[in-house]
Amino acid sequence: MIEVRSLVFDYPGKRALKEVSFSLRQGSITALVGPNGAGKTTLLRCLAALEEPVSGTILLDGRDILADPRATHRQIGYLSDFFGLYEELTAQQCLDYAALSHGVDPETQPDWILSCARQLEIDGKLNQKAGSLSRGQRQRLAIAQAIIHRPRLLLLDEPASGLDPESRHSLSLLFRRLQEAGMTLLVSSHILSELEEYCTDMLVLQEGRIIDNTPLVAREEQALFELRVAEALPDLENALLQLAGVEIVRVNQGSALISCSSDPARQHELLREMIAGGLRVCAFGQSKQNMQDVYLRTVQGDRQKGVR
Ligand code: ATP
Numbered sequence: 001m002i003e004v005r006s007l008v009f010d011y012p013g014k015r016a017l018k019e020v021s022f023s024l025r026q027g028s029i030t031a032l033v034g035p036n037g038a039g040k041t042t043l044l045r046c047l048a049a050l051e052e053p054v055s056g057t058i059l060l061d062g063r064d065i066l067a068d069p070r071a072t073h074r075q076i077g078y079l080s081d082f083f084g085l086y087e088e089l090t091a092q093q094c095l096d097y098a099a100l101s102h103g104v105d106p107e108t109q110p111d112w113i114l115s116c117a118r119q120l121e122i123d124g125k126l127n128q129k130a131g132s133l134s135r136g137q138r139q140r141l142a143i144a145q146a147i148i149h150r151p152r153l154l155l156l157d158e159p160a161s162g163l164d165p166e167s168r169h170s171l172s173l174l175f176r177r178l179q180e181a182g183m184t185l186l187v188s189s190h191i192l193s194e195l196e197e198y199c200t201d202m203l204v205l206q207e208g209r210i211i212d213n214t215p216l217v218a219r220e221e222q223a224l225f226e227l228r229v230a231e232a233l234p235d236l237e238n239a240l241l242q243l244a245g246v247e248i249v250r251v252n253q254g255s256a257l258i259s260c261s262s263d264p265a266r267q268h269e270l271l272r273e274m275i276a277g278g279l280r281v282c283a284f285g286q287s288k289q290n291m292q293d294v295y296l297r298t299v300q301g302d303r304q305k306g307v308r
Contacts, residue, residue, distance in 0.1 A: 001026040001184050002047065002153060007056035009042055016042040017053070018208040024153075024186060024201075029179050031195040031216075032188040033295055034205035040188040041081055043205065044155045047186070048078040060153065074102055077151035081158050083142035087131030091122055091141050094130050095148060102149030113148065119174055120144040121167070135162040143171070147178065154178065156187045160194055172197045196291040204298050212298040216291060222247075223262035226287035228255045230280035239279055243270060257287060 002024040009017040016039045024030055032040050045051045047058060049069040058065045065072040085094060095113050096106040106113055117123040120140040125133060130141060139162050146154060160168045175185055175198050186203075189195050195202075196216070204212040229236060232253040240248055240256055245266070249257040260270060267284075274281050 001061060002186075003059040003062075004047070005057045005059070007043075007046060007058065008054045009039075009046055009051060010054050011042075016208050017046070020056070020205075020208070020210055022203060022210050022213050024184055026184055027179060027182060028200045029175060029185040029187065029198055030201040030203050031192075031199040031291065032186055032203050032205065033190070033192065033195070033291075035299065037207075038205040039208045040205055041157055044078065044157050044186070044188060045080075047153075048076055048155055049073060050078070074149060075152045077146035077149065077154040079142055079146040079154075079156045079159055083138055085130040085138055085142055085145075088129060090127050090129055091117070091133065092126040094141060095126075095144060098145035098148045104149050112150075116144045116148055119147075119177075121170065136164060136167055139163060140167065143174075150183075152183060154183055154185045156185065158189055159187060160189060160191055168194060192292045192295060199291070202291060202295070204295060206299055206302055211302045214298075222259050224249065224287045225258050225260060225267075226255065226283065226285055227258060227274075227281060228283040230282045233279070236279075239274075239277060242277070243273060246270070 004023065005021050007017050007020040008015070020039075020043065032043065034040055042051065046053055047065070049058075049065045049072040052066065060072060060075060065076075086097070089097065095117060099106050099109070099113055104112070114123060117126060120143055122137060122140050122144060125137055125141075130138060133141060139159070143156070143159060146156070160171055163171060172194065175187070179185060179198075187195060187199065199216055202212070202214045202216055203210060204214075227240075233239070234253055236253055236256060237248065237251045240246055240251065240258060245260055247259040249259055251257070261267065271281065271284055274284075
């Protein structure tokens with residue numbers, strides 16, 4: 001859906017993005033993570049067609065986003081890390097303005113605008129000036145602005161910072177709903193435990209380079225499963241290797257992470273085969289990779305390699 005090829009971006013005296021290449025598949029929610037100063041905000045601004053790179057291309061459905069930035073802005077929603085609100089406008093005026101500037105007529109679509117406000121739980125604040133809202137309420141208003149035109153690609157820079165735990169949870173649910181409605185999301189954050197709740201993929205940026213692009217859930221007909229046996233079994237790896245269609249992601253004597261068919265009927269058969277084969281399975285359920293582990297392994301591994 002989005003394809004980024006060899007993107008290079010410079011600030012005066014500083015190369016912020018170095019030959020960045022990756023793609024995002026439609027309907028995915030990708031976590032954009034990396035240490036402070038890695039280039040996450042710069043990359044999001046380039047994807048939102050707000051910055052012009054030195055070289056490289058960004059294709060949205062095969063079309064260069066810079067060929068017609070205004071058309072691109074209608075397909076993309078962007079939440080900047082400083083929200084970008086007009087303080088003197090009421091929340092309603094902010095939403096109407098965002099809608100109009102993206103080609104949505106508030107006169108003909110008042111229900112949709114109200115629905116965005118409700119989804120972000122700011123419908124009770126519509127008559128209040130943006131400047132008088134709390135930090136969390138401003139953040140929610142800015143997210144409502146970013147989705148007001150039903151973008152196909154939503155770019156969010158630190159969307160959960162400043163939100164209380166309940167609002168963070170509602171935000172996770174909202175992101176899942178948007179994904180189910182067909183939207184593709186790229187979310188930059190340092191809060192890995194939250195990203196893990198809803199992200200399908202992870203993109204790790206360090207010193208302006210992509211150092212990892214990992215799926216967090218198995219693709220298409222495959223799913224990741226966590227398996228535990230009732231007592232340690234030195235031969236667990238071999239036992240699992242005997243099973244058709246099973247790939248081992250990691251294994252120790254008491255548990256394993258495996259990739260196998262996402263078809264429930266095949267999972268049932270697999271469980272029967274394992275038990276019939278003598279494995280004392282005590283837990284078998286769908287899993288996601290632990291993002292924190294993958295992230296730390298990647299970033300520390302890359303530092304050890306001394307990549308600059
Ligand atoms: P953080 O996690 O701290 O928000 P980030 O990954 O979003 O960081 P960027 O804000 O994209 O990182 O910055 C990437 C690099 O570019 C940093 O080294 C930063 O100092 C530099 N940089 C960012 N904005 C400018 C600017 N306007 N002028 C010069 N250098 C800049």
